[in-house]
Amino acid sequence: MNHQKISMFNKICSSVFLLIVLILVSLTGCKNSSQQIEGGKKEGKIISALIDSMATPFPLPPPPPKDGSQIEPINIDSLRKVKVEVVLDTMSFNISKHINIEKEFSEYQSLIDSIPSLVTKPIEKRYVQSKKGHTIVFGNSIADSKVKHSQIISVSRIVFNQDKTKAALYGGYSTHPLASYLNLYLFEKKYDKWEIVLKKNIEKS
Incomplete structure (x- = not known):
């Protein structure tokens, strides 16, 4: 009889232990998932800000005046309001x-140094959007855009x-294989922005 009670007790203990393990695994999974979502949102905000900074309007040059006078200068303020279409490469690149x-930004040095050690990963497209109203095409080639x-x-x-509160990354921009540049960007979060x-x-070519 005592043997049966001990056996039953061991089974109950095993079941309780297994239940606790499953709960802990579930909680850990939820925590990791939540952290990944938050990380994706932060990266999305930075990439969105980068797109709005790098996207370039291409105004058509004005025709030369018939009277030989000077061409009117382009209104930079109105140019900044131009909405364009930009392809965003959906896979981050290695560098x-x-x-x-510079010494002024030395607190970023460890961040910059760690970028080459990270493996590439897909961009979280759902968290990327232009606040300036630019159209974002998610692809991997400039040919994915059909605009002029x-x-x-x-x-x-x-x-x-x-x-x-601080972040570092490299951003590449290209309109042609022989017309491109690579910049290092340092970000700081100020007033939740x-x-x-x-x-x-x-680099520049």
Whole structure:
């Protein structure tokens, strides 16, 4: 009889232990999922701000005046309001460069140094949108845009500091294989808004 009670007790203990393990695994999974969502949203806000900064309007040059007078200068303010179509590469890119940043931004150096060690990953498209009203085409080639003046933006992995108030990444822009540039961008979160605090050109062709 005692043997049966001990056996029954062991079974109950095993069931309770298994239930606890399942609950802990479930809670851990929920926590990781929540962290991934929050991380995706933060990255999306930075990429969105980057697109609005990099997207370039292509105004048609005005015809030369018939009377030989000077061409009127382009209104930069009205140019900034032009809405364009931009291809965003849906896969982040690898980069092997090591950049030493100015002393003023030395707190970003560890973030910059860690970018090359990160593996590429897909962009979380659902969190990316232009606040300036630009049209974003998610693809992997400039040919994915059917407009006359096509442009494509690509980004590296984004690295955040521990309290998620600073971030660093590389952004690439191209309108043609021989017309492109690569910049390093440093971001800071100010009043719940991500702002570019430094743009440093790395390559240009």
